[in-house]
Amino acid sequence: MLKKTVLNNAHRAMNARMVDFGGWDMPVNYGSQIEEHHAVRNNCGMFDVSHMCPVDVVGADCRCFLSRLVANDVAKLTVSGKALYAAMLNDAGGVIDDLIIYFLSETRFRIVVNAGTAEKDLAWMQAKAAEWKLDVSITQRRDGANNLGIIAVQGPNARSKVWEVLPQVKAATEGLKAFFAAEVDQYFIASTGYTGEDGFEIMLPAGEAETLWNQLNAAGVAPCGLGARDTLRLEAGMNLYGQDMDETVSPLDAGLAWTVANKDGRDFVGKAALTANGQQKQFLGLILLDKGVLRGHQTVVTKQGNGEITSGSFSPTLQQSIALARLPLGVAIGDEVEVDIRGKLLKAKVVKPVFARNGKSVI
Amino acid sequence: MSNVPATLKYAASHEWVLLNADGTVTIGITDHAQEALGDLVFVELPEVGAAFEAEKEIAVVESVKAAADVYAPIAGEVVEVNQAVVDAPESVNQDAYAAWLFKMKPANVADLDKLLDAAGYQAIAG
Numbered sequence: 478m479l480k481k482t483v484l485n486n487a488h489r490a491m492n493a494r495m496v497d498f499g500g501w502d503m504p505v506n507y508g509s510q511i512e513e514h515h516a517v518r519n520n521c522g523m524f525d526v527s528h529m530c531p532v533d534v535v536g537a538d539c540r541c542f543l544s545r546l547v548a549n550d551v552a553k554l555t556v557s558g559k560a561l562y563a564a565m566l567n568d569a570g571g572v573i574d575d576l577i578i579y580f581l582s583e584t585r586f587r588i589v590v591n592a593g594t595a596e597k598d599l600a601w602m603q604a605k606a607a608e609w610k611l612d613v614s615i616t617q618r619r620d621g622a623n624n625l626g627i628i629a630v631q632g633p634n635a636r637s638k639v640w641e642v643l644p645q646v647k648a649a650t651e652g653l654k655a656f657f658a659a660e661v662d663q664y665f666i667a668s669t670g671y672t673g674e675d676g677f678e679i680m681l682p683a684g685e686a687e688t689l690w691n692q693l694n695a696a697g698v699a700p701c702g703l704g705a706r707d708t709l710r711l712e713a714g715m716n717l718y719g720q721d722m723d724e725t726v727s728p729l730d731a732g733l734a735w736t737v738a739n740k741d742g743r744d745f746v747g748k749a750a751l752t753a754n755g756q757q758k759q760f761l762g763l764i765l766l767d768k769g770v771l772r773g774h775q776t777v778v779t780k781q782g783n784g785e786i787t788s789g790s791f792s793p794t795l796q797q798s799i800a801l802a803r804l805p806l807g808v809a810i811g812d813e814v815e816v817d818i819r820g821k822l823l824k825a826k827v828v829k830p831v832f833a834r835n836g837k838s839v840i
Numbered sequence: 841m842s843n844v845p846a847t848l849k850y851a852a853s854h855e856w857v858l859l860n861a862d863g864t865v866t867i868g869i870t871d872h873a874q875e876a877l878g879d880l881v882f883v884e885l886p887e888v889g890a891a892f893e894a895e896k897e898i899a900v901v902e903s904v905k906a907a908a909d910v911y912a913p914i915a916g917e918v919v920e921v922n923q924a925v926v927d928a929p930e931s932v933n934q935d936a937y938a939a940w941l942f943k944m945k946p947a948n949v950a951d952l953d954k955l956l957d958a959a960g961y962q963a964i965a966g
């Protein structure tokens with residue numbers, strides 16, 4: 478039995494093509510994935526991400542708990558509302574999940590974790606809080622009473638569309654720089670996203686999500702499925718958990734070294750393993766020079782040895798195929814490599830793992 | 841509900857087949873197949889002159905989402921390929937029955953009788 482978000486009926490009413498996404502019945506597109514992709518890059522689109530799981534961490538020891546729990550350092554969170562992207566590691570230094578932590582007060586943080594990893598994440602967090610004997614209570618907000626829906630509104634016109642529909646949140650969110658959140662009445666509005674565009678991710682009581690979804694649609698915001706979400710995040714060079722990294726992959730080998738704060742005395746789960754193992758691979762972008770489509774798990778042949786594509790697709794913005802890949806150390810940006818596509822070796826160029834942001838190619 | 845013209849024959853692997861007056865057959869993917877794949881961005885067609893057994897991989901269509909093999913619905917030799925769909929893969933999404941992929945000369949025209957009719961294909965494609 479597939480799980481459904483609170484917007485399931487709304488998707489069906491909009492003729493979404495529904496697919497099984499890790500046990501969730503989710504819209505992959507509402508007609509054309511490419512049109513939805515362009516809507517977000519050029520105007521405004523919205524995604525139902527209510528399958529992701531908000532987790533509230535409350536108590537006197539919040540900051541101490543999070544400081545030991547994740548590889549990024551919550552000491553960077555000094556202003557209320559500030560958000561931090563972080564990886565939660567196991568003892569071997571593998572990534573249990575990547576998540577966003579919002580700092581609300583010294584006794585209240587909110588974390589948003591991936592849909593498919595939510596149960597194991599919660600179990601891990603509860604176990605660590607108990608092991609460290611800390612005063613924190615950890616509560617998921619996806620299922621049951623007090624559950625939240627999440628709608629991501631993304632694109633250059635996202636803010637103005639949200640303010641058109643929810644004028645009461647404008648004053649509190651007008652000044653939000655990227656990666657902040659503000660709470661207004663029942664709304665939690667964050668300037669975060671997974672597309673490389675400006676916009677808001679809005680959490681609200683689940684029972685109100687369908688009304689907001691329909692109001693945004695009436696205001697001209699295009700409903701977008703998980704298909705466009707994937708090509709948008711790939712162009713933006715954002716990792717997808719389960720594809721670009723998992724429990725067997727170090728954040729240092731997944732392009733997430735920038736999220737690992739290991740230069741000072743702070744200890745966190747996985748730090749010893751990261752220090753012992755160091756970086757083994759590098760995470761880079763590829764652009765296919767020949768015709769075809771790069772896909773996950775294809776082998777990349779380089780002078781320094783073989784690597785592997787972790788995510789690949791066709792880029793609607795660049796109009797050519799792009800990929801994220803884990804490559805041997807020594808491969809340099811600008812190198813020409815080969816990718817094995819159905820037994821043929823096709824030429825690709827190594828680039829920085831960011832392809833498009835804010836409506837434009839950055840290649 | 842996808843479009844399944846009664847004038848065509850179908851393979852269970854989602855190809856349509858049209859018998860031409862000159863004895864060749866024109867082959868493409870069905871409306872159901874293009875809808876399931878989503879926006880097509882790449883098409884790889886066989887070489888003219890190449891011979892294929894029935895049910896062998898003969899071409900590849902790739903959408904933004906996924907790659908899918910196209911299978912030879914019948915045994916035969918490729919006599920023509922449609923370069924226009926290579927240049928504009930999205931034409932298959934626009935009209936899967938106009939945007940044909942390739943033509944074959946059947947090894948045995950009677951093999952066409954083994955294919956599904958529209959009702960038979962509709963039953964499996966849903």
